[in-house]
Amino acid sequence: MNYVLTLGVFLLASISFAQGQNLSLSGTIQDAANSEPLIGVTVFVPELGRGAVSDEQGFFELEGLPTRNLTIQFSYIGYATALKKINPAEQSRIEIRLVSATTSVDEVVVSAAYVMSKESSPISIEKIDRQSILRNPSPSLMTALAKTPGVSEVSLGPGISKPVIRGLSFSRVLSVYQGARFENQQWGADHGLGLTETGLSGIEIIKGPASIIYGSGAMAGVVNLIEEADAVAGEVSGDLNLRMYSNSLGRRLDAGVKGAGQEGFFWSLRGASESHADYLDGSGSTIGNTRFQTQNIKAGMGLRKSWGDTRIRYTYLKQKLGILDETNQELLVTSRNDRKLQLPFQNVTDHFLNSESNVFLGEDKLKATFGYHWNFREETETEFDQVDLGLKQSNFMYDLKYYKSAGKQTEVIFGLQGFYLNTINYEKAAEILIPDATKDDRSLYALFNYSNPEWVVQGGIRYDYRKVTADARGQHFLDYGFELEGSPESRTLSRTFDGMTGSAGATFRPSDTWRFRLNVASGFRAPDLAELYSNGPHPGTARFEQGSADFVREQNIQSDMGVRYRQADFAISVEVFYNRVNNYIYFSPTDEKMGDLTIWRFEQDNADLYGGEALLEIHPSEIPWVSASTSYSMVIGKRRSDQTYLPYIPAFRWNQDLSFTFNDLGKFERPYLNLTGSLVLDQNRPAQLEEATPGYFIMGLHFGSEFSLWKQKLNASLSANNLLDVHYLDHMSLYRPFGVRQLGRNISLSLQFRF
Incomplete structure (x- = not known):
């Protein structure tokens, strides 16, 4: 802990001695076809988290910029996004000409540690912007992300879901929130991701090992939630969002306001509330106790100066999640609009305090991220006033990066990360699944990036150390009869895990037509607390779990290897991967019983996963208001020992998308119509004790427009998912073994009012 404090002092000292930098960049933005100025173009600098908007003359200006290369993104609906890498010390004035297009091929991504274009990154990164989520919303944020090729979800109803990236899930996918590693005890099969769309500008998904950047838990990939941009200097803005769902009678209200002064101070405040009743499947049957409610509050403030910026944020998230009891399905069905809690249910509360600081030192930069997270998980099964499983978790994380410029084309990052987690059982909880425990992670890493107009080359190396200590000495453990494996006399157990990982990758872009990408990376994951030490019943399930x-x-x-070929009217890309996993941990039922509960046991074996994604995008230049895409994704997972299939591997999927973007129709600005289809093939590669799942086809229809109301902008959209009301089973649903079908037709209305 002392070295963390020392580094904090160094950060403050760096601010004091940082060179004064107060550069500016200005310019005009025009339509490439007719040279008309474009009004309202978003100019964004991802490294700084801020930007500007072009005025009536297409003019924009950014002030207080550092003396270093910056990637600047120019985006506007109906036009292809433009990316420029500029050092404001060398160029203070630019002219941008945007080309009309219904889809944007390239955009900035930040999840690979370096700010760069998505097309240039050797790491496969998918980006889902907020507008896409609003146009095709889902009750769960993870369900919205699962429409991405190579990404799916493990779900326990619409309120509880977690990501699956190329067949890997649970503790193998790391969540990053406000730049910090986010853990809210999502190790459980029925513990969801626990994050919402509130206050986000988009989500980036790394498909493949990212342990070199993010550490343990990122061996499958990363879900990085990107915060909305800070307010423009001298302005106060806000928005009000209302959404309603027909299937679960869901309703969501989201409102936020943010502002920034001319002297560098900025702030933001946002709140959201969401409520759903039980959902209906494709036959119109009510699926009892799948209701859920969430409340979310976010606040932040910060300071931008010539030396850099610093900000602090606080997030509160409350979730009350019903859990279907497979033994009493019919008894849980009540009136259509009933939202009252039923047994069993989860009550999850999160408090997240985070700070991020950037200090510019000439061409170099120092970035420091600190986070403190409190998570309270209560699972109640028998009586409303009795917590059956109660866990309190607190964790502190730090991540310090020094970006060292080694020339105009080369940059090296040196990093230090740490994560300290403490898990404590409620003393009055009726059941105990895992012991009290602490987890101490420490790591050092170095990353290298070289880029020129044709080549991007990246590489890195990392060392990690983790110590996990289980403690079952408390009187409530003795009274309950909880035992650690081997029944040690001290009633404590400690394990340490350490090792090296590395990665290397390159992107070659000989022209705008071709792009080639190759990346080889190693990842790792230390076993989580449940896999190591669980030995008890899991409330809300029929399982007795043993680690x-x-x-x-x-x-x-x-x-990973990827190829993309692009012409004026279309683009086609193919990504293939092969993932060799040693000591793969999986969870499976046995034929043993503990009382009335089936014993589920964690086991370990070597595994191979392989597959890929293919994407065809069509945007004919002769009819620019039409665009289409089709994608195919597949993954196969096998145990290496006997070549049997791994459990919970998603079925092959073929997605289709057809969009029409029209010219303004009277007061309706940029109206659009979007048709989607998803053909999920038969999953006929089940694991042992798992059944095959038949395929199905899901269709969606979405349309909307923007118009002015009281001199303010209102965005309205109507979306219908599962339009044909298909009655289907999802292979990735934890309810599938009980024959519980998925969400039927769901029509949602979204209204967004900006002021």
Whole structure:
């Protein structure tokens, strides 16, 4: 802990001695076809988290910029996004000409540690912007992300879901929130991601090992939630969002306001509330106790100066989540609009305090991120006033990066990360699944990036150390009869895990037509608390879960190769991967019983996963108001020992999308119509004790427009998912073994009012 404080002092000292930098960049933005100025173009600098908007003459200006290369993104609906890399010390005035297009091929991504274009990154990164989520909304944020090729979800109803990236899920996918590693005890099969769309500008998904950047838990990839941009200097703005769902009678209200002064101070405040009744499946049957409610509050403030910027944020999230009891399905069905809690249910509360600071030191930069997170998880099964499983978790994280410029084309990052987690059982909880425990992570890493107009080359190396200590000495453990594996006399167990990982990748862009990408990376994951030490019933399920303290850490090496070919009217890309995982941990039922509960046991074996994604995008230049895409994604997972299939591997999927973007119709600005289809093939590669799942086809229809109301902008959209009301089973649903079908037709109305 002392070295963290020392680094904090160094950060403050760096601010004091940082060179004064107060550069500006200005310019005009025009339509490439007719040279008309474009009004309202968003000019954004991802490194700084801020930007500007072009005025009536297409003019924009950014002030207080550092003396270093910056990637600047120019985006406007109906036009292809433009990216420029500029050092304001060398160029203070630019002219941008945007080309009309219904889809944008390239955009900035930040999840690979370096700010760069998505097309240039050797790491496969998918980006889903907020506008896409608003146009095709879902009750769960993860369900909205699962429409991405290569990404799916494990779900326990619409309120509880977690990401699956190329067949890997649970503790193998890391969530990043406000730049910090986010853990809210999502190790459980029925513990959701627990994050919402509130206050986000978009989500970036790394497909493949990202342990070199983010550490343990990122061996499958990363879901990085990107915060909305700070307010423009001298302005106060806000928005009000209302959404309603027909299927679950859901309603969501989201409102926020943000502002910034001319002297550099900025602030933001946002709140959201969401409520859903039980959902209906495709036959119109009510699925009892799938209701849920969430409340979310976010606040932040910060300071932008010539030396850099600093900000602090606070997030509060409250979730009350019903859990279907497969033994009493019919008894849980009540009146159509009933939202009252039923047994069993989860009550989850999160408090997240985070700070981010950037200090510019000439061409170099120092970035420091600190986070403190409190999570309270209560699972109640028998009586409303009795918590069956109660866990309190607190964790502190730090991430310090020094970006060292080694020339105009080369940059090196040196980093130090740490994560300290403490999990404590409620003393009055009726049941105990895992012991009290602490987890101490420490790591060092170095990353290298070289880029020129044709080549981007990246590489890195990392060392990690983790110590996990389980403690079952408390009197409530003795009274309950909880035992650690081997029944040690001290009633404590400690395990340490350490090792090296590395990655190397390159992108070659010989022209605008071709792009080639190759990346080889190793990842790792230390076993989570449940896999090591669980030994008890899991409330809300029919399982008695058992772990093993002898597990070693999972280690994988994955190779990715991608090719993209683009012409004026279309683009086609293919990504393939092979993932070799040693010591893969999986969860499976046994034929043993503990009382009335089936014993589920964690086991370890080597595994291979392989597959890929293909995408065809069509945007004919002769009819620019029409665009279409079709994608195919597949993954196969097998145990290496006997070539049997791994459990919970998603079925092959073929997605289709057809969009029409029209000219303004009277007061209706940029109206659009969008048709989507998803053909999920038969999942006929089940694991042992798993059943095959038949395929299905889901269709969607979405349309909307923007118009002015009381001199303010109102965005309205109507979306219908599962338009044909298909009655289907999802192979990735934890309710599938009980024959519980998925959400039927769901029509949603979204209204967004900006002021």
